Amino acid sequence: MRKFFDPKSVVVVGVPRKTGAGAYNNVEAMINYGYKGHIYPVNPKAKEICGLKSYPSVLEVPQLVDLAVISVGRDRVLPIFEECVQAGIRRVIIVSQGFAEADARGARLQEQIVSLAREHGVRVVGPNTMGVLNNFRNLNISFGSRSVSEKVSHASLISQTGMMLWAPVRFGYQDWGKAIDTGNSCDVDFVDALEYFDSDPETQVIVMHMEGIKRGEEFLKTATRVTNNKPVIVLKTGRSKAGAKSAVSHTASLVGEDEVFDAAFRRAGIIRVKNGSELRDAVRALLLLQEMEGPRLGIITITGAAGIMSLDACEDFGLRPADIPPTLSQKLEEGMPDWLRIENPADIWPVAMIGGNFVEIYGKTIAQLLQSPEIDGILAIAYATSASDSSFYPFLGLIEPLQRYRIRQVITSLSPSGVIWKIQPLLLLSQINVNLSPA
């Protein structure tokens, strides 16, 4: 599996001569993405593609390459695959569509490829795939240009669609570390990919997009083992009747009852997310935050309204507001208006109203909460106005206590760009927690 993500040499069959917008030239895309290995384009009608010598067939490539990428019409795939086998190539990505996802003839063609591969010990990704992505090696096996990522995360993706590999799936400002679109999963499937990412030191969080599954039992066995080592997040689609039906023609996936998946995922320690927003939040939380040891949350807010929203959120997702001891309340109330009670959520807005030092009070409150044994995690609600009024950035108050105390608790900091919009990440934390530490 490793060499799918780190091939020293690649032969690409079915490269158009055209380049630029609309050509979907995958050799051009690989070069632009900064791939450092050897690329051998195969196109019987071209002498040169993107400045590289082009070969009339796989058999004439002068080197035994690590990987072949095939993207030709479905009827030409099998003979080219045979040439790859003959050339001794052990890894093939079949981009082409029109196989088991399409019709009976496509299914037969796919079967023939699989038996040939098994017979000769060749591993196949696809067909019907956008291939693999490795942002640690500037490797992008897909047609269509993809801009090189400035920030790469240690979250890796196993997907049944190329869409998830592409631009839209970037979470926050980061990109996947590695990604694989298993497509029709005729050979390399979830189990293989999961095992690879489990052993991959560059992967900390594993994300899966799943429409259906073939080796169900083996997958769950593998996942149960992997989730003890690394978190696994699954976006399972085809939940609905219509969606399940459609999955058959998308990636030839047979989709079971959704409740069965729910239960099986839970047993295997998998975190299931329902949509893209939850997925993004979960990935971000798992990359950035530590695990909470319990459900007791201390909440500091500069708006009572958001405090109430976060209490609603606690109840929705199995967290609970910590009981703050009266002594802590008294400490927090020092310097506040006499009518003000600081409980949990600790709403320190009135401090601004009386002209107090907001940043200082925010910092002091966070510091007190961080030291309390009653609290497993802290939710810090804050925002910055759009103005350049930096005294109003209560987040500044976080810095000093975070530096001073060892942070054993999760801190979910709501971003400056939104308060209530950003409450969802907190919710996800709870879900993650429940899944990561089954009591």
Next chain:
Amino acid sequence: MRKFFDPKSVVVVGVPRKTGAGAYNNVEAMINYGYKGHIYPVNPKAKEICGLKSYPSVLEVPQLVDLAVISVGRDRVLPIFEECVQAGIRRVIIVSQGFAEADARGARLQEQIVSLAREHGVRVVGPNTMGVLNNFRNLNISFGSRSVSEKVSHASLISQTGMMLWAPVRFGYQDWGKAIDTGNSCDVDFVDALEYFDSDPETQVIVMHMEGIKRGEEFLKTATRVTNNKPVIVLKTGRSKAGAKSAVSHTASLVGEDEVFDAAFRRAGIIRVKNGSELRDAVRALLLLQEMEGPRLGIITITGAAGIMSLDACEDFGLRPADIPPTLSQKLEEGMPDWLRIENPADIWPVAMIGGNFVEIYGKTIAQLLQSPEIDGILAIAYATSASDSSFYPFLGLIEPLQRYRIRQVITSLSPSGVIWKIQPLLLLSQINVNLSPA
């Protein structure tokens, strides 16, 4: 009510002499926001504030002003309110905190203000409020600077928190048209604000943030009438036990059983949203889209995976994929690979794979769907890669058919910045629809 949003003159009591960052000088904030009316600062210790003559008391202001804004310590509010009454002022915003939301003494102070107001026909917003916002008149009654909005919508807000008025609540790139923070709602409350926005020609969509409610029956009666005229979206918080308890100390709101709210809202034709994301989606949809006449959705996608996700979404939210007649399928399949079936969702991705003109096919497919009597609305899934490859912007294919055909259907276009992340807006549409046109 109108003059709260469009006062020709305002007296501001409790203005600090300090200006700039951290001063929370509301006169400075009003001036910076571009207010065109007269401002009379009141501060016994200052001769001049922000270049304006300052007065020692409300009684010495030489004009009968439309509106007074009071932000002083709670013990000084009542005497100043009495002076306002004496000066003949009929509208007062009390920013100060420490009233019914705080303790028994605060509750008594608030009662005294209310009886004085009733006696003299004075309307009061607050206490415990950030006041009002009118982006059509550059009016921002709140301390803390707020940058002037470049894009103003016709969505207006009624809130129990100033947080919602401020920067974080901007949806998309637009801002509220008008907004009011009713705070403790001692006098002006949801009913008053709802009636005002109902009759306000600058308001098309009414958004409410609600923690609790006082005149419940009157509110529902009013809302039932208003929702026949304009959509009303409510973000009701304090859903949880802990949240409900906390709402009492935030805005002195008594919160009832959440299920009761659910049922009452439904009867009144109110659209209830659960969180900020749903709220933003709902506002955007109601401002931009037309109402669907039925639940039958035609889906065009450039990724099978997103098609499946949208089918899941249909089931979640009461929409259903339209049955596409075979004749339409055949039309859509013209020029496609022979193994490809185009149904609903219409996945036209394979067109790119065979080098077809993506934009043209996208446009043709949308045009066919738009003409079909089987379809009440269209979901168009598309994205642009981050590259400058404009031939890959399938949305370009939308333009021509949209110009050519009268669009009686809702089109939810997923933004270039994300595919699966953006499926939620669609879901909201359904919810909106169910609420706006109860069958």
